[in-house]
Amino acid sequence: MTKLYKNTDDLRLKVGLAEMLKGGVIMDVTDARQAEIAQRAGASAVMALERVPAQIRSEGGVARMAAPQKIREIMSAVSIPVMAKCRIGHFAEAQILQELGVDYIDESEVLTPADEEHHVDKHGFVVPFVCGAQNLGEALRRINEGAAMIRTKGEAGTGDVVHAVKHMRNITREIRLLTQLQDSELFSCAKDLQAPYELVRMVAKTGKLPVPNFSAGGIATPADAALVRQLGAESVFVGSGIFMKDSVTFCSEAEAESRAKAIVRATVYFEDPKILLETAAELLGTMKGMAISQLAPNDLLQHRGES
Amino acid sequence: MISSLSIGVLALQGSYDAHLQSLKKLSIVARLIHRPEHLATIDALIIPGGESTAMLELLKKTGSFWEELQQFVHKKPCLGTCAGAILLASNVENPAQDCLGSLDITVKRNAYGRQLQSSIHSGKCKYDDGSIELVFIRAPKIVRIGPAVEVLAEHDGSPIWVKQGQTMATTFHPELTLNKIVYKKWIENIKHEISNF
Numbered sequence: 001m002t003k004l005y006k007n008t009d010d011l012r013l014k015v016g017l018a019e020m021l022k023g024g025v026i027m028d029v030t031d032a033r034q035a036e037i038a039q040r041a042g043a044s045a046v047m048a049l050e051r052v053p054a055q056i057r058s059e060g061g062v063a064r065m066a067a068p069q070k071i072r073e074i075m076s077a078v079s080i081p082v083m084a085k086c087r088i089g090h091f092a093e094a095q096i097l098q099e100l101g102v103d104y105i106d107e108s109e110v111l112t113p114a115d116e117e118h119h120v121d122k123h124g125f126v127v128p129f130v131c132g133a134q135n136l137g138e139a140l141r142r143i144n145e146g147a148a149m150i151r152t153k154g155e156a157g158t159g160d161v162v163h164a165v166k167h168m169r170n171i172t173r174e175i176r177l178l179t180q181l182q183d184s185e186l187f188s189c190a191k192d193l194q195a196p197y198e199l200v201r202m203v204a205k206t207g208k209l210p211v212p213n214f215s216a217g218g219i220a221t222p223a224d225a226a227l228v229r230q231l232g233a234e235s236v237f238v239g240s241g242i243f244m245k246d247s248v249t250f251c252s253e254a255e256a257e258s259r260a261k262a263i264v265r266a267t268v269y270f271e272d273p274k275i276l277l278e279t280a281a282e283l284l285g286t287m288k289g290m291a292i293s294q295l296a297p298n299d300l301l302q303h304r305g306e307s
Numbered sequence: 308m309i310s311s312l313s314i315g316v317l318a319l320q321g322s323y324d325a326h327l328q329s330l331k332k333l334s335i336v337a338r339l340i341h342r343p344e345h346l347a348t349i350d351a352l353i354i355p356g357g358e359s360t361a362m363l364e365l366l367k368k369t370g371s372f373w374e375e376l377q378q379f380v381h382k383k384p385c386l387g388t389c390a391g392a393i394l395l396a397s398n399v400e401n402p403a404q405d406c407l408g409s410l411d412i413t414v415k416r417n418a419y420g421r422q423l424q425s426s427i428h429s430g431k432c433k434y435d436d437g438s439i440e441l442v443f444i445r446a447p448k449i450v451r452i453g454p455a456v457e458v459l460a461e462h463d464g465s466p467i468w469v470k471q472g473q474t475m476a477t478t479f480h481p482e483l484t485l486n487k488i489v490y491k492k493w494i495e496n497i498k499h500e501i502s503n504f
Contacts, residue, residue: 009427016322016444016483017422020357020390024320041365044320044357079402079416080358081445103422103445126423234324268319268365269341303314 014128014148017081017103021045021149021235025225026214027046028052028239031070032077037253038242041260045081045103047237048074053110053157054240054247054287057299063111065093068100075101083130088224088305089115091124098127099121102305104149105129105297110156112237119305121145132216136174138306140195140203143211150209152233153302154217157240157247159289161224163302164217165231172232178204179211195307207296217302220287221259222279229270236267255284312497315340315349317376319365321357321390333487335494343372349426351384354391356444356480359416360482362390363405368404380409384473384497386489392476400450410471412451414478418448432460432468434492440484441467459492460489473500 024044024113029035035046050066051059058267065086075082081103083212086093093114097105107120107129122129123146132153134137139150152171154164178200181189183231190197202210215233219225220241243258245251251259262279269275292300313448316326318339329440330337337353341379354362366373379385381397387395387410396406398413419425425444431437441462452458460468465468468477468489475496480490 012442012443012483013422013425013427016442016480017425019322019325019483022321022324022357023318024358024361039360040364042320042361042368044361075421080360081422098423101421118425128422226314261364264361264365265368272341 010126011146011148014209017128018130018149019207021081021214022212023268024235025260026083026237027242027260028237029074029243030074032073033253034079034243034256035074035082037257038077038260039080041257042264043080043260044235045083045210046074046078047083047085047106048102049085049137052240053155053301054159054244055155056110058247063087065090065097065111068096071097071100071102085111086120087111088113089118089120091120094120094125094127094129098125102127106151107131107147109301113304117307119145122148131212132302133171134163134302134306135170135201136178137193137195137208139171139209139213140193140199141307143209144196144199147211149212150215151214151216151237152228154215154219155292155295156217156226156301158218158292158295159220159241159244159287160292161218161227162292164215164219164224164228167217167302168215168228168231168233171209175203175207175209179207190238209221218289218292219263222262222276222283225263225266226270226276229267236263238263241287243284244287247290251285251287258284259286310423312337312347312351312494314351314353314369315345315399316353316355317357317362317391319357320361322355322388322480322482323357325392325480326353326355329482329487333490335490341405343370343375346375346379352379352386354385354394355482356389356391359390359393359399360404362394364430375492377407380407380474384493384500385409385475387445387476388475388482389446389478391451392478395474395476397453398451409474410469410476412449412466412476413451415448415450417445418450419443419446421445427498428462429458430462430467432488434459434488439488440486441479442483443479444483449478468495473497
């Protein structure tokens, strides 16, 4: 049964684990073998999935929570934290994942949404949640529901970083603007952002989100990771970019390992062009990817669950 | 002496930012240490919480970082929290992995379980009024201490804050609580060791 913890201690533990993940790379994996490669390359956590976003995108169908035995296999293969995705609003999937003992749940637009109106009430869970956001208002709505970590919602599975950049720039720009407003202007601003006034006021005062702000969606190369880090991401999620050759086939293990290691180094040394050059040069190849500008509007995952 | 003490926080991955903010509240400006050559610019080092496997990989793949850090931790004052304690230990279990060996302890990783077993407790230490807040996140357990190691706090019968000479380690996260006693005692201890030298 889901324990109902609504105290601040609980939130501190949830945000606390996000603090531990800062500066690191969270990698999508589909089996124990990939999880071991990720851990060996220096990943700070793995995301256990049935299919990586690029496969979900190309194969279609309803994308659901991964099978518990798959997640369990990954949990027993590595000592780093294991995350798993549930569908937006699918609190029963979240209950199952919590019971399974995963370390973080990603309530993710990459899976097919289960509720067109509501997200999971994340305060009702002991396990922490990360949610995606395209802008500050969306980030604060998710935090209000109990998310302990925010990530950008760039187009997953494309290998095109353009929207991860857009969302990170949106969020940091909107935060900077908030800090310039007078107290009396924050009420109307909260209405515009469609976010709770108390959270808006907190961001205006501190100049940052109350939870760590990571980047995800389309990050495929070490340079991409360095780009979003320089734009303000405290850590990065890398999905299809490590293990996929294109949107259907996996690359070789040697290639995946070279990408994983290079992205980890680029995420840490994001301000050091000399090391970034080394990381770019040691890559054995990169994911082919697809340009987001060529996708039909209906194919965009980021608009799922944005209200 | 304290005012001139230059403190660094190892910033490869993990809770370095939380340590920086905590030190700021004590009016201490620390610097983030990303590269081996930075070690020469500091007097004392904090190794934060995070994933010890990720930090190990980066330390070993960045020039002579691992070797230089090994020399540093045996000569200069260090504080390791959670993953930092694992790195400073002389022996690591669950699974076995490399460590720096400046603290004669054996540490078992993820000894309490996963994130669902993370917890906050109020505990006792041997200083001041003794009360201390303990934030455990996927915490390791100190399962053996050598004869030179002093236990500064215990929880559930296990040491959770230990000291050996200039080096201290905690299995909990002092960087995630408002209680700053661990930092204060670590710095006092450095001052004491330096004046005794």
